Amino acid sequence: MKYLFIMLTFISSILWIAPNACAATYRMDDSSTLPGEAQVKMHWRSLGPNPKSGNIIDGGTAVTIRLKTAPWLNRIGQIYMVLPQQPIGQVMVDWTTQGKLLSGSLISGNRTLVYAGPIQTPIIEDTINVQVHSDGTRLTSIQKLDFYFEIDLN
Amino acid sequence: MISDKLNCMVVALALLTITTSANAWILTLTPGAKQIYLQVGNGTYTGGNYNAGGTPANNATINVVSLSVPAAALGNGTPQPMTSNSTAANSFYDGYNTCNPPNQVYVGGWARVPGSAGSAVMSVSTPANLVNGAGDTIPFSKISWASTANGNTTPDIAAGTFNGSSITLANIAVNTWVEDCLTFSYANSTTVAAGTYVGRAVYTLSLP
Numbered sequence: 324m325k326y327l328f329i330m331l332t333f334i335s336s337i338l339w340i341a342p343n344a345c346a347a348t349y350r351m352d353d354s355s356t357l358p359g360e361a362q363v364k365m366h367w368r369s370l371g372p373n374p375k376s377g378n379i380i381d382g383g384t385a386v387t388i389r390l391k392t393a394p395w396l397n398r399i400g401q402i403y404m405v406l407p408q409q410p411i412g413q414v415m416v417d418w419t420t421q422g423k424l425l426s427g428s429l430i431s432g433n434r435t436l437v438y439a440g441p442i443q444t445p446i447i448e449d450t451i452n453v454q455v456h457s458d459g460t461r462l463t464s465i466q467k468l469d470f471y472f473e474i475d476l477n
Numbered sequence: 478m479i480s481d482k483l484n485c486m487v488v489a490l491a492l493l494t495i496t497t498s499a500n501a502w503i504l505t506l507t508p509g510a511k512q513i514y515l516q517v518g519n520g521t522y523t524g525g526n527y528n529a530g531g532t533p534a535n536n537a538t539i540n541v542v543s544l545s546v547p548a549a550a551l552g553n554g555t556p557q558p559m560t561s562n563s564t565a566a567n568s569f570y571d572g573y574n575t576c577n578p579p580n581q582v583y584v585g586g587w588a589r590v591p592g593s594a595g596s597a598v599m600s601v602s603t604p605a606n607l608v609n610g611a612g613d614t615i616p617f618s619k620i621s622w623a624s625t626a627n628g629n630t631t632p633d634i635a636a637g638t639f640n641g642s643s644i645t646l647a648n649i650a651v652n653t654w655v656e657d658c659l660t661f662s663y664a665n666s667t668t669v670a671a672g673t674y675v676g677r678a679v680y681t682l683s684l685p
Contacts, residue, residue, distance in 0.1 A: 353502050360503040367509045367589070369532055378589070378652075380509040386502065459509040460652070463592035469501035 351402070351472040355389035355446070363455055365462060380459035385452050388424065390472055393445035401475045402438035402447070406431045406468060411461040414468065416453060423449035434473070508591035515586040515599070515682035516656075518563035527654070528571045539677075542582060542661045552668035559620070559661040568656055575626050576658035584634055585656030586682045588649050597649045597684040599634065605641035609672030617641050617676055619664040624657045632657045639678065649682070 363382035390402065402424075406416060409431045417428035424437040424447070438447065455468070514533045518540030525531040540563040550557070558580065565583035568575040576583045588597035606614035617639040624632035634647045634657040649655045 356502045360505055362505050362507070364507050365509050367512065369530070382506060384504070386504075388502070453504070455504060455506060457506065459591055460593055462506060462508045464508065466506045468504040468506065470504065471501045 348473050348475050351474055352391040353389060353472050355391070357387040357389070360467075361386050365455070365457070365459065367459055368456075378459045379456055380462060381454065381456050383452065383454040385450055387448065387450045388472075390447045391445065392442045392447050392474075395442040395474060395476060396445060397442065399441050399477045400439075401436055403434040403473050403475070404429060404437050405434040405471050405473055408432040409466070409468065411466050412458050415456040416468075417456075418451040418453040420449045420451045423447055424451065426451075431468075437472070511591075511684050512589040513586065513597055513682050513684050514588075515680060516565070516569070517584050517680045518561065518582050519565045520569060520583075520585075522569040526569050526572045531569065533569070540582065544663055546663070546665060550665065552665060554664075554666050556621075556662040557665045559663060561661075570654050570656070573628070575628075575656060577627070581625075581658035581660050583656065584646075584659055584680065585654065586649060587654045588651050588682070588684045590651045590684065593651060595651050595685065597651070597682050598645060599647040599649060599655070599680065599682050600643050600645050601639070601678050601680045602643040603639045603641055603678045604676055607674035607676035609670070609674045611670065611672055613670040613672055613674070615669055615674045617678075619666065620661060621664065622659040622661045624659055626657045629657070634659070646680075651684075 361384045363384050365380040365382040368379040368381050369377075404427075406414065406429050414431040415428065416430075417426075419426045420437075425439075427435045427437065429435040516533075516536075519536055519538045521534040521536040522531040523534045540561055542559045542561045544557050544559040546557055560579045561582045563576075563578045563582045566574055566576050566578055568583075568585065570585075584599075586597070586599060588595075603617040606616055608614050618641060621638040622636060624634050624636040626632065633649075633655040635645075637644055637646070647655055
């Protein structure tokens with residue numbers, strides 16, 4: 324009887340916590356993304372500084388995104404790509420996809436929706452062509468941009 | 478209802494596991510390359526002036542500064558003004574009428590680096606002498622220049638005299654534009670053999 328009481332207490336606690344967990348945002352496992360660390364050689368947008376294009380630098384590369392979605396199979400959610408604020412100031416990123424994920428743009432310190440709908444496969448994979456734009460006068464040494472993905476569950 | 482909550486529970490418990498293995502997708506950015514621009518005499522900008530978004534282009538022109546000393550004045554110690562075939566009058570910065578060719582030769586430049594520190598060095602170097610076809614010589618040190626610009630009485634590029642070696646003309650802070658107009662003169666302090674004396678001054682802008 325005592326054992327049954329403990330079990331019921333445990334289950335009721337889980338049932339109380341679980342709805343909150345469902346509505347929360349979770350960071351996703353993208354450890355299978357290729358390449359996990361891509362090199363982007365930045366180029367000045369203009370040959371010489373000028374008032375129109377200033378000191379903007381651009382660079383681009385292709386990345387195959389692999390998101391592990393198995394924990395949310397048959398759930399409905401929204402997946403976002405996130406880029407935290409950067410020490411080199413505002414970094415703007417835009418990308419095009421092959422269709423599994425949404426094309427879009429992102430400014431550091433924000434997130435952008437890349438998928439919305441039912442999670443029907445354990446992995447969502449897409450190759451994106453990403454372009455990065457930044458202030459070249461603030462990028463004085465190699466800088467790593469740590470992107471990540473998070474999912475909002477309905 | 479109970480089934481939904483159990484599903485959520487499973488999701489919540491699963492997340493406790495996968496969150497610890499989540500990775501960041503990383504882009505490694507390498508800085509832009511250093512850039513410099515130097516114009517001596519005629520130059521080229523495409524797409525308009527700098528302030529209109531124009532960009533510099535290569536111009537292979539080598540301008541000539543020359544004079545012909547009248548026989549009556551030869552070696553009398555009165556400096557003789559030199560003129561050029563340069564037609565560069567307006568700055569590519571904003572189109573302002575900076576120089577007055579052919580008496581003045583436009584010299585300007587800028588440097589850009591990732592960051593805001595540092596400077597480029599503008600210099601000029603010459604051989605020891607100008608030489609004519611017979612091998613007679615005139616020391617390059619007989620040629621001097623003044624530096625000025627329309628609307629700017631304080632030159633950024635130093636006036637001076639060639640010394641048969643290298644001379645520093647200006648330190649250009651990164652992301653700044655420096656320009657002046659050089660007026661050359663020949664000292665005319667000695668009598669030399671007749672002939673056409675030729676020599677080349679090479680202007681350099683270097684960015685460490």
